[in-house]
Amino acid sequence: MSDTLLSSSRADAVRVENLIFDYPGRRALSNLSFHISYGSITALVGPNGAGKTTLLRCLAALDLPFSGKVSILGIETNTDPRAVHRRLGYLADIFGLYEGLTVRQCLIHAASLRNLPSPEIPACVTQAAAKLAIDDRLSAIAGTLSRGLRQRLAIAQAIIHNPEILLLDEPASGLDPEARQDLSKLLRQLQASGMTLVVSSHILAELEDYSTDMLILDKGQIIDHTSMKDHAMTALSTRRLVLEVNGNIDGIAAKLTLRDEVSKINAIAEGIEFQFSGDITAQANLLKYLIVEGISVSALWERRASFQDTYVTRVRRERGKPSP
Amino acid sequence: MTNPIFLRHLWSDFSLHRLLITPIVLAALFILGSLTIGKSPQGLWHFVASTGLGLFVVIVIIMGTWRACRSIPEQKVTRTWENIQLSSLSSWQIACGEVFGATAYYWYGGFICLATVALSLGIDTHTNKNIENITLILFLAAILIHATAMQLSLATSSTIERMRPTSTAACFFMAIIVPYLIKDLIDWNSATLLASYPSSQIPDFHPVAWYDLHLTQASATILSYSLMAIWALIGLNQAIRRELQMSTPVIVWAVFILFCLFYFSGFTYGIISISTYRNSIFIWPLNIILGMFARTLPYSNESLYFNGNFLPLAFAFFLSIGFSYFMALWEPKDITQLRRFGWACQNRDWHNINSLFPRWLMTASITAIVGIVFLIAISFERIANPFTLTIIGLSLFAMRDFGLILYLSLERKGRRTVTVFVYFFILYFLVPGILSATGKQNWLFVFIPGQAPYLSAAIIPPLLQALIIWPALTLRWRQLSHVTLEGLALRS
Numbered sequence: 087m088s089d090t091l092l093s094s095s096r097a098d099a100v101r102v103e104n105l106i107f108d109y110p111g112r113r114a115l116s117n118l119s120f121h122i123s124y125g126s127i128t129a130l131v132g133p134n135g136a137g138k139t140t141l142l143r144c145l146a147a148l149d150l151p152f153s154g155k156v157s158i159l160g161i162e163t164n165t166d167p168r169a170v171h172r173r174l175g176y177l178a179d180i181f182g183l184y185e186g187l188t189v190r191q192c193l194i195h196a197a198s199l200r201n202l203p204s205p206e207i208p209a210c211v212t213q214a215a216a217k218l219a220i221d222d223r224l225s226a227i228a229g230t231l232s233r234g235l236r237q238r239l240a241i242a243q244a245i246i247h248n249p250e251i252l253l254l255d256e257p258a259s260g261l262d263p264e265a266r267q268d269l270s271k272l273l274r275q276l277q278a279s280g281m282t283l284v285v286s287s288h289i290l291a292e293l294e295d296y297s298t299d300m301l302i303l304d305k306g307q308i309i310d311h312t313s314m315k316d317h318a319m320t321a322l323s324t325r326r327l328v329l330e331v332n333g334n335i336d337g338i339a340a341k342l343t344l345r346d347e348v349s350k351i352n353a354i355a356e357g358i359e360f361q362f363s364g365d366i367t368a369q370a371n372l373l374k375y376l377i378v379e380g381i382s383v384s385a386l387w388e389r390r391a392s393f394q395d396t397y398v399t400r401v402r403r404e405r406g407k408p409s410p
Numbered sequence: 411m412t413n414p415i416f417l418r419h420l421w422s423d424f425s426l427h428r429l430l431i432t433p434i435v436l437a438a439l440f441i442l443g444s445l446t447i448g449k450s451p452q453g454l455w456h457f458v459a460s461t462g463l464g465l466f467v468v469i470v471i472i473m474g475t476w477r478a479c480r481s482i483p484e485q486k487v488t489r490t491w492e493n494i495q496l497s498s499l500s501s502w503q504i505a506c507g508e509v510f511g512a513t514a515y516y517w518y519g520g521f522i523c524l525a526t527v528a529l530s531l532g533i534d535t536h537t538n539k540n541i542e543n544i545t546l547i548l549f550l551a552a553i554l555i556h557a558t559a560m561q562l563s564l565a566t567s568s569t570i571e572r573m574r575p576t577s578t579a580a581c582f583f584m585a586i587i588v589p590y591l592i593k594d595l596i597d598w599n600s601a602t603l604l605a606s607y608p609s610s611q612i613p614d615f616h617p618v619a620w621y622d623l624h625l626t627q628a629s630a631t632i633l634s635y636s637l638m639a640i641w642a643l644i645g646l647n648q649a650i651r652r653e654l655q656m657s658t659p660v661i662v663w664a665v666f667i668l669f670c671l672f673y674f675s676g677f678t679y680g681i682i683s684i685s686t687y688r689n690s691i692f693i694w695p696l697n698i699i700l701g702m703f704a705r706t707l708p709y710s711n712e713s714l715y716f717n718g719n720f721l722p723l724a725f726a727f728f729l730s731i732g733f734s735y736f737m738a739l740w741e742p743k744d745i746t747q748l749r750r751f752g753w754a755c756q757n758r759d760w761h762n763i764n765s766l767f768p769r770w771l772m773t774a775s776i777t778a779i780v781g782i783v784f785l786i787a788i789s790f791e792r793i794a795n796p797f798t799l800t801i802i803g804l805s806l807f808a809m810r811d812f813g814l815i816l817y818l819s820l821e822r823k824g825r826r827t828v829t830v831f832v833y834f835f836i837l838y839f840l841v842p843g844i845l846s847a848t849g850k851q852n853w854l855f856v857f858i859p860g861q862a863p864y865l866s867a868a869i870i871p872p873l874l875q876a877l878i879i880w881p882a883l884t885l886r887w888r889q890l891s892h893v894t895l896e897g898l899a900l901r902s
Contacts, residue, residue, distance in 0.1 A: 108746045111890050148495055150655050152746060153753070167655040171496045182489030186422050195421075198414030199497035243493065 098157075099124045099251055099282040100145060105154035107140055107306075114140045116306040117154070122284065122299065126313075127277050129293035130286040131397055132303035138286040139179055141303065142253050145284065146176045159250055172200075175244035179255040179286075181237075185229030189220060189239055192228050193246060200247035214242040218272065234265035241269075245276065252276060254285045258292060270295045290394045302400050309404040310396075327369070329376070330357040330385040341379055345372060359389065415494065415507025416514070423515040432519050436465065440526065455530035459541050462527040463548060466520045470552045471586070474516035478559040479581045481512035483567040495654055504654075505647045509557050520552070543628040550635035551589040557642035559585035564649040568742055588642075592634050592674075599677040600627045620676040630677075637673065641666055660767035667776050671729055675722035723784040727801065730777040731808060737770035738812050739827065743819040745890050774812065781805055799868040803859035806872035813879035820886050 100122035107115040115137045122128050130138050143149045144156055147167035156163040158170045184192055193211040202210055215221040218238040223231065228239060237257065245252060254273075258266050266289070273283060274296050287293050293300070294314075302310040331338065335358055342348045347364035362369065369386070376383050443461050444454055485491040494504055510517070527545055562581040567573050600616045607613070616627035625633070644662065652658050747766060754762035781801050788797055811834070818829050842857050855861040855871060862868035 108749075110745045146496065147655055148492065152750060163655070168498075171654070172498045174496075176492065176496055178489055178492055180489050182485070182492070184418065184422060184490060185488075187418070191418075191421055195414055195418045196493065198417070199493060199499060201498035247498075 098122065099126075099159060100284070101155075101157040102145075103155045103157075105141075105144060105156060106152045107137075107144055107149065108152045114306050115144065115151075118306075118308055120301060120308060120311050122282060124282055125277060125280055126298040127273060127283040127285060127296055128299040128301055129290075129297035130284055130301050130303065131288075131290060131293065133401065135305075136303040137306040138303055139255055140306075142176070142255050142284065142286060146174060146253055147171055148176070173249060174251040174253060175247070175249035176253045177240055177244045177255060177257055179259070181240040183228040183236060183239060183243075185227070187228055188224065189215070189226050189228060189231070190224040192239060193224075193242060196243035196246045202247060210246055214246045217245070217275070218242040219268070233260045234262060237261060237265070237269075241272070245281075249281065251282045251284070254283065256287055257285060258287055258289050266292055290397055294394075300396070302397060304401055304404055310400045312396075325362050326359055326389040327362045328354070328356055328359045328385075328387050328389055329383065330387075332382040332384045338376075338381055341376070341381070345375070347372065357385075413503055413507040413511070414497075414499070415504060416511035419507070419511030419514055424518075428515065429518075432515075433522050436519065436522050436526075439465065455533055459527045459530040462523040462525075462530070463541065463544060466523040466527075466545075466548055466552075469523065470513070470516050470520035471548070471555060474513040474520070474552060475555050475559045475582055475585055476578075477512055477516060478509065478556040479563045479578045479585070481508060482560060482564050483573040483578070486567055491653075501647050501650045501654060501656065505557075505643060505650045508650075509553075509560050509643070509646060512560070513552075513556050524549075540628070543632070547628070547631050547635060550632065550639050554589055554635055554639040554642050555585045557639065557646045558588055561642065561646040561649045562740070564646070564653065565740065565742065568653070588638070589635060592638060593631060595674060595677050596627060596630050596634065599630075618677070619680060621679045634673075641669070657761065657765040659764045660769065660772050661764065663769050664772050664776065667730065667733055667773055670733070671726040671776075671780065674729060675726045678721045678725045720784070720787050723780065723787055724797070727777065727780045727784050730773065730780050731804060734770060734773040734777050734808065735811070737773050738815045739830065741769050743768070743816060745820055745887070749891060770812070774808070777808070778805065799862050799865060800860040802865070803855075803862050803868040803872060806869060806876060807859045810872050810876040810879055813876055813883050817879060817883040817886060820883075820890060 098121040100120075102121065103119050105115055105118040106113070118141070130141065132138050140149065144151055144163070145158065147156070147158070147163035147170040150164055150167070159173055161169045161173070163170050184195065187195065190211060193214060194207055197207045197210050211224075212221065215224060218241055220235060220238050220242060223235060226235075228236070231239060237260070241254070241257065244254075258269055261269060270292055273285065277283060277296070277298075285293065285297070297314055299313045300310065301308065329338070329342075335353060338358055339351050339353070342351055342358070342360060347362050347368050348360050349363070350361040352359045362372070364372070373383065373386055376386075440458060440461060444457060482491065485494070497504070499507070524545060527541060531541060559581055562584055563573065563578065566577050566581060596618055599620075600618050603617050603619055604612060618625045618627050618630040620630065645666070648658050648662055748768070750762065751766035751768065753759075754766055785798055785801060814833060815830050818833065819826050821829070837857055842854050845851065845853050845857070855863070855867050857871075859868075859872070862871075
């Protein structure tokens with residue numbers, strides 16, 4: 087397990103200890119331990135079959151673990167699964183809608199299932215529909231909606247009771263780019279309203295937009311759990327810079343090695359790439375130094391490590407393959 | 411506040427078109443029937459009442475039960491069941507909402523039929539008043555069947571992703587047969603009692619005896635259906651609780667089994683002549699069981715009498731063993747659940763032991779207790795020996811069979827239940843058939859319980875077979891468990 091596992095200094099909305107889940111003859115989750123802070127958005131990523139859906143189902147108390155503990159808002163799923171059900175929202179990867187009902191009926195039904203008081207239901211329906219921008223479709227039959235609208239309706243159903251925790255399994259799959267952007271916006275809004283979110287997805291670029299933490303699973307095990315802030319800090323403290331020059335790069339590497347902040351120098355197609363541990367002032371000083379040394383610098387830019395890069399690096403490292 | 415699940419079923423199943431067309435179609439059927447085949451000697455209104463009850467059976471009991479079987483598995487396939495699982499409703503609200511909501515449209519048609527029955531009774535006072543009882547019996551039977559069907563389909567769909575039509579059909583027939591079996595037992599009791607009356611004193615109603623209590627046939631049926639409908643709803647509630655990951659105490663199941671054994675055995679209490687069993691044509695399932703008893707008796711004369719109190723125990727034993735086989739075949743046997751149960755036992759985790767205790771194992775344990783009590787009770791009877799051989803033989807064969815069911819259930823692939831039935835067909839029909847055809851009937855005791863001439867013949871063959879099955883089962887268990895052993899180590 088990664089040494090970057092989040093420390094439990096903040097209050098925990100989700101706490102998982104030694105979670106083991108078996109399907110007959112197959113281990114799906116192997117001794118997972120982690121915790122998720124209140125008000126965070128955790129991106130749950132991993133290859134197909136990594137155990138993401140199983141983990142989300144265990145968090146939702148839809149499946150009970152073979153052993154270990156899952157605690158949601160301080161309630162153990164083993165001891166009081168119904169209390170957990172009441173306090174969270176869950177959107178499955180393949181979600182179901184009552185195809186023959188109208189959007190309004192679907193939302194009223196979802197609100198009634200959550201035991202919301204009858205007088206409050208119309209207001210909750212309007213609010214949830216407005217939040218998901220489906221308030222103009224309340225009379226439409228659910229079965230006639232487009233993929234994107236169906237997704238919105240399903241999310242509206244999941245959040246109608248304002249849950250404290252929202253678990254979303256592949257919420258962006260099948261959505262067009264505009265709908266994905268709207269989804270990102272919505273998730274940020276929900277987080278801002280105090281909700282804790284766990285989002286499983288394959289589309290890492292979007293997770294990067296709104297996630298505060300990243301949990302990488304592979305073969306039922308956690309291979310990394312890091313906060314995006316730490317990820318950004320790490321990226322900031324050891325940045326990879328690319329130097330492009332007008333002319334030959336011979337001898338430049340030797341000059342760079344004289345600088346303390348520079349390490350791991352590689353010649354690449356664009357010029358020279360190296361690791362730089364200094365801040366922005368140090369970077370300016372480096373540029374000045376190179377120009378003074380007579381190097382014809384055409385560009386000096388930073389190659390940012392994306393969410394995708396971190397994910398691929400971690401998974402490959404776990405599998406003993408070289409990083410790309 | 412209306413049950414939201416019931417309300418959703420109403421929204422889904424009722425449309426203005428369906429609301430209007432249903433009474434129109436039913437009215438047309440009544441008119442067509444009365445114009446063509448309704449000119450019966452008992453009059454038009456008798457025909458209307460009978461047709462109303464007939465249509466009630468078709469609409470509510472047949473079509474409604476099929477719907478009850480399909481409802482929850484369909485919700486699982488369309489992934490809407492998770493909404494219910496995550497709801498804030500109680501398991502009772504879900505159970506009632508599902509069982510009455512899924513069948514609401516059929517009840518709508520059924521109530522129209524019952525309204526015509528009431529109308530015919532109101533208009534024609536000569537119409538058979540028994541129809542009132544029949545109506546109530548059908549009403550209760552429908553609730554019993556729907557709740558049983560839904561419960562069975564829920565248990566079946568918990569282990570498979572998509573329920574096959576054959577599984578739905580199995581749930582349907584299992585549910586439909588329950589009130590039939592109860593009615594058969596009551597009818598048989600009534601016929602047996604009537605046979606014991608001197609011809610000059612035969613009463614003008616059908617009497618039924620339950621222990622020392624005397625009832626009419628109709629009131630016994632209504633009472634039995636009411637009680638079993640309550641149990642069916644309790645069972646459905648337990649199945650829903652399991653779906654919601656709530657604890658499902660095995661004690662509820664144990665109480666149900668003990669209730670059934672006590673209640674249904676009451677209908678065999680005080681029957682003192684074996685000949686009444688042999689002559690019974692009203693209850694074929696009971697005849698199969700009791701016929702085996704009759705075969706074990708060394709006496710063939712019709713005047714064999716014995717202590718009337720021990721027959722309920724015998725019946726309870728056979729009923730219990732029937733329940734054990736049913737549960738061993740029907741209950742999902744998932745190695746993960748079994749290992750969780752094993753782990754709970756190891757740690758004396760009573761909460762989980764109570765919840766995870768396999769129902770077939772509980773039933774088998776009750777069967778063993780009833781068997782022992784029965785053997786003690788008859789130890790002073792002159793028929794003790796043949797009964798002892800039968801009970802010991804049956805118990806050992808059951809041990810072999812449960813081992814075989816478990817062994818085949820732990821297969822990773824294939825249609826396991828079908829495989830179990832194939833093995834049973836070979837063991838109970840093909841091999842004994844070959845033995846009989848080749849004139850080796852004396853060897854039937856090796857494969858059929860109740861055929862052994864002496865104690866060692868009753869014990870050794872099934873015991874040897876069980877000794878082959880159970881080590882093989884242990885081996886398979888270990889093979890399947892090794893991948894997850896790490897889990898136990900971590901917990902400890």
